[in-house]
Amino acid sequence: MSGSVDECITRLLALAKRFNCFYLSGFHSSECKPFVVEGYQVGLIRPDVMKELIHFPEVFHVTPGCVELNPAFRDYQERSVKVNEVLKELRKKNTFITLKGWRDECYEVKAEFNTTSLLKMDRSATCLFGIRNYGVTINGYVRHPQQGQCLWFQKRASTKQTWPGKWDNMVSGGLSVGHGILETAHKEAMEEASVPPYLLQNLISTSCVSFFFESERGLFPNTEFVFDLELPVDFVPENADGEVDTFEILPVTKCLEKILSPDFKTTSSPVVLDFLIRHGVVTPENEPNYLSIIEFLHVPLQTVYGRCHNKMKENGISLSNI
Amino acid sequence: MSGSVDECITRLLALAKRFNCFYLSGFHSSECKPFVVEGYQVGLIRPDVMKELIHFPEVFHVTPGCVELNPAFRDYQERSVKVNEVLKELRKKNTFITLKGWRDECYEVKAEFNTTSLLKMDRSATCLFGIRNYGVTINGYVRHPQQGQCLWFQKRASTKQTWPGKWDNMVSGGLSVGHGILETAHKEAMEEASVPPYLLQNLISTSCVSFFFESERGLFPNTEFVFDLELPVDFVPENADGEVDTFEILPVTKCLEKILSPDFKTTSSPVVLDFLIRHGVVTPENEPNYLSIIEFLHVPLQTVYGRCHNKMKENGISLSNI
Structure with missing residues (x-):
């Protein structure tokens, strides 16, 4: 060469x-479900991850249309703590390769890059939720x-x-x-x-x-x-x-x-x-x-996660009830 | 300031x-119809333009799903000449502002930037057909x-x-x-x-x-x-x-x-x-x-025009008959 x-x-x-x-592939299949926090789609969840989240119904509501973080959690702090507890469980069970590389360093989870953070999550775990x-x-x-x-x-x-x-x-x-x-x-x-x-x-x-x-x-x-x-x-x-x-x-x-x-x-x-x-x-x-x-080099990641959920939220519809 | x-x-x-x-607006409405040449979507046509093209059924086939250039035209040369004849008619009728600025300078009409040109068209007219x-x-x-x-x-x-x-x-x-x-x-x-x-x-x-x-x-x-x-x-x-x-x-x-x-x-x-x-x-x-x-600054123009039509073409289905 x-x-x-x-x-x-x-x-x-x-x-x-x-x-x-x-x-080019998975994104256009219907295998993955939107991950919704406070009415905003912040990620996308693969079937292998969904299978595990089902065991934590007090934290994740897995519905036919999406996986929603329990909307009863009041704020950034509570959402971050609750998700972290689940991740620690999953880490102990050795379910996901990525959690073996636990970083003790968090990424913010936001609806858009320039909006307030909804929760934080260990960076080794964000790929399980398709967080940008x-x-x-x-x-x-x-x-x-x-x-x-x-x-x-x-x-x-x-x-x-x-x-x-x-x-x-x-x-x-x-x-x-x-x-x-x-x-x-x-x-x-x-x-x-x-x-x-x-x-x-x-x-x-x-x-x-x-x-x-x-x-x-x-x-x-x-x-x-x-x-x-x-x-x-x-x-x-x-x-x-x-x-x-x-x-x-x-x-x-x-x-x-x-x-x-x-x-x-x-x-x-x-x-x-x-x-x-x-x-x-x-x-x-x-x-x-x-x-x-x-x-x-410029796929539209800022707009790729639909905004329909915001509207549901605005109309006072809880996604868990859909 | x-x-x-x-x-x-x-x-x-x-x-x-x-x-x-x-x-951000028109593209997501269903008002405009794909403009199809040789099975490839090469543009998008607004209702005001469609209304005029209907009067040239030997050149443009306006169907519920799209506007198709007559697939009987054999080659680049014939397609270019036939379309040009229609444009000259429309220009005489003074229907479209843009044709008042006739340029005597043509743009190529292609399925993709790096594929063979399907026809050429005066540059003042390409905006009527939504040609890239x-x-x-x-x-x-x-x-x-x-x-x-x-x-x-x-x-x-x-x-x-x-x-x-x-x-x-x-x-x-x-x-x-x-x-x-x-x-x-x-x-x-x-x-x-x-x-x-x-x-x-x-x-x-x-x-x-x-x-x-x-x-x-x-x-x-x-x-x-x-x-x-x-x-x-x-x-x-x-x-x-x-x-x-x-x-x-x-x-x-x-x-x-x-x-x-x-x-x-x-x-x-x-x-x-x-x-x-x-x-x-x-x-x-x-x-x-x-x-x-x-x-x-990077909206996906190279992929924005669907490719479903190519498939129809490959399967030998004439769009005019759909």
Whole structure:
């Protein structure tokens, strides 16, 4: 494999479909049921998960149309505690692989990204409920005098709970409870790659990518806030938190080969693809599926969960009674 | 109006909804019917247009489910000629405003962007059939030592057939029959702004935006291929084809005010918005509707026209008989 841009280019649509495997298949089947909290659909639940939730009727109301969190729970605090109790039970029973990677780090569960949180949930559990999750990624790049534009990658430590040993973006991290977007970008840049504060002043917010992936662990409607960071040619990232095995820098023309490799974390490739599109490496002239690929980098996760439930709520209809 | 970034920011979602007015309303009503050619849905037809097409049953088969181009037409050539004859009739009758701006310049009509063209149609008529159209836009920008990043705009000539006298991107043009994407970008840059070839070497393909607009003229499912072009501080665009009234350069922090003004061409604002997002002016930290706005810059036009018709075709069912 010479890894030339031209050779890789026709394989990109297949990759874009791979990181949207749930959007293209399961999402359109009627197997999964909406997960509803306070009248808002906040997720989607697979049959294997529903089968377990049925055993907790005081917390989850499984109806023909949806799975609803008990509307009697009064507030954020109570909802978070009640769900957490169920998750701890399920964890003890060893029912779900994903709960073996319990994080003691929570994600917010919201109707929309910019609305008040309804509850928090351990990040290892959100994929069981198809909760949209949000992260931050930094493309660390260099303008090399001989090699042209080059992009840094990290190899994940073999001890990581998810995607161990896979290649990944230079810096990324989930947006967990209590942390802002830019704050998370700065924190992760320092922890994962020891980027000093004076270099972080060059950080530029450039886009987001949204895609809907599924694995044996669960459902992943992911949105990544993307930043570009131009680095000096002589900067070498150094890991500070033990979560990275090594770093590598590649000319942008070699990056397609990198993300198409089975050693690359599937759900990190959208950010690289977006970078290569924004910087003129993947173009409508060299990629016949350019428009479709860009659509797959922006699947409508913000509107994908219907709003019919809000209306029921407004009309005072409890979903449990439908 | 001070035009500060913060003041403009909450009005951006309203703008994004404006350039997607059809996507958000008409598209979900059942008023419009699919326009089908050779078994592929290539457009959408409003009731006012259908009312006229009924008078040409030898060309258009108006059925309860769709409007189909007579499947007896053998090829690209015949389909193009037959449709053109109808359009010339309608033009004589003065039925549609848009046909007063007849262009003698055709757009291709395709099932998908990268498939063979089924017919060509005068660009003034494509909005009557909701044909997806494709264009090219160049963001001409400067890194000014005092004013920071600045973006060039053009004011359209008052003699233009569409949006006369409105402010617009520095360079843009429709992708018409026989012209490639990069070729169109170069051609328009030279004609509209006299950008010399040596500067065009800096042209970078950066993205596309897709949105679905409607006006009194018709339906506009638009996709723009976007290029960034860094220009020297002392470069001043000069129009060469009489289609531009004047040019103006603005610091990026003033650009939101510009595109929010009623003097700005609504359907050109998505490209500016995309530029301001990619260059860190509009960010998830300063724009609460950041994710929704990005969704509205990428509505799924490539998949929005259903594919059920292809299947009918494959099964040998003529739509006219349904």
